[in-house]
Amino acid sequence: MKELSNLMNYRSNIKVVDATLRDGGLVNDFYFTDEFVKDLYHANVSAGVDYMEFGYKASRDMFDTDKFGKWKFCNDEDIRAIVGDNNTDLKLAVMADVGRCNYKTDILDRSESPLDLIRVATYLNTIPAAVDMIEDAVNKGYEVSCNIMAISNTQESDLKIALDILGQSPVNILYIVDSFGSLYPEQIARIVDIYMEFLTKYGKKGGIHAHNNQQLAFANTIEAVGDGIDYLDATYASMGRGAGNCAMELLLGFLRNPKYNVYPTIRFVEKHMEKLRQEGILWGYDLQYLMTGLLNQHPRAAIQFTKEKRNDYSEFYKEIVAQD
């Protein structure tokens, strides 16, 4: 049972990371208006959010710049057009996927960039490549985190080896990522336990990125924070791939640090998020995502079901259960 004092008080090393543009960008191919992005930036500053992730540093060799909005690529000048010199306490982040980012050329020295944090995302089978990206970013002067994706599909013994390798790298933060939204709070507690062993050993911080397939993104996030995890990803109105993420407005309501303020997040959701839905941008908890979460599967079949505007949920269930 968590300490009552921990619930009423706060740890000042807890950091909130807004991932709306990045994970939300997976829903609308990163086509956000500049007004949306500017308002989001100002909402984050007012709400006391610690980091704002602008999107991906995706390879222009692999991805057609005509088929995605600019936040798939996150040119530094596009970020500067929003934030100017960013004379605020809000730090700026991008995600760089292993194998999908020309990090050596596309990520400039921190001294030349508005960015503060590079978030390296990897699966368990590409840890050495992740370490190379981490070293590159650290050498350029950035804070660096590493997201280990699809953690619900990994063996604990493999995870420990990965954490031991990453622990020896200069990375600052190691993230638990429940990519399929399949984990229950009890499992999060157990995974945090494994992480904490290596975080403590190597002097790193822990983070969590949850998905809402079983309406547990918020619950899993506050489970993790109670267990010692410091970096918490959230998105406005849960906007993110498939069932979406931990809602920023829920998370800031929970955290007791007086620097956080839920009101600007409500204002932002009121102004922008219902409009996105009316334009046909679809995300959030629904039965098809519950089912892929329950079965610990990637949500791509559920996303396809959503795109096709299907509502034959029971047929879909039969399709995804039968994975012969």
Added chain:
Amino acid sequence: MKELSNLMNYRSNIKVVDATLRDGGLVNDFYFTDEFVKDLYHANVSAGVDYMEFGYKASRDMFDTDKFGKWKFCNDEDIRAIVGDNNTDLKLAVMADVGRCNYKTDILDRSESPLDLIRVATYLNTIPAAVDMIEDAVNKGYEVSCNIMAISNTQESDLKIALDILGQSPVNILYIVDSFGSLYPEQIARIVDIYMEFLTKYGKKGGIHAHNNQQLAFANTIEAVGDGIDYLDATYASMGRGAGNCAMELLLGFLRNPKYNVYPTIRFVEKHMEKLRQEGILWGYDLQYLMTGLLNQHPRAAIQFTKEKRNDYSEFYKEIVAQD
């Protein structure tokens, strides 16, 4: 941390209670079609649900029978018209509110009734009246549970006195009710701890009825079951007052007892629940319910906001924060 074995295995004394007609009835004034109720009954039987709550035994002196559907009153003959002799393993329940039920006359002997379980609902200030109703129902041969409502607003010392009084009554099951959807899993764990002391002392079972204001109804329910609570309320598609309840389809996906089957619940939601929404019946998580949950307030202001089809969330927040 919960035992891994408890998560992979199951306790056979766990019981699932479908509260769709009762809590959902608060959304549509209990106007369900007979087809809906019959299909729900069959879905519950197929899904292995243990109890189905049909609605309230509300006083016809206090409530106008022309202004509510029949499940506000739950005449035994109306139930029989749905279930016949109910030759199934599904037990049938109704709720009886303290002060709003002519229980002495309206609840017949169990031998003459299709009902199995009487669920007495009380606030902390009407415990002696609840005990009177409990004794009446036990004497008539029923299983009896008692819901202590608005538990997030009670003092722990008062709660202990109430549990001690109820423990000495012949009630079978004592329920935790998070009426305002304001509790976090850490708090549920602490409240279960208090309940378990008296449940163990007096040989009673514990139950939980959660609300989804902060997307925690499911998370709080599985927190409670991990802590020793046996009776779990859920509703199809979370249908219930305000932000609704723990979703049946989430709960049955979580429970490992092979007698539970999530597929019939998906079929039912597919056939009936989207239709209700299209007819304008509104429930479920939204910002206004998050706000009343966060502030530990009754959701009535949020329900009114919903009815008026308002979407000025930030104005609403200012209204409910300023409770001078």
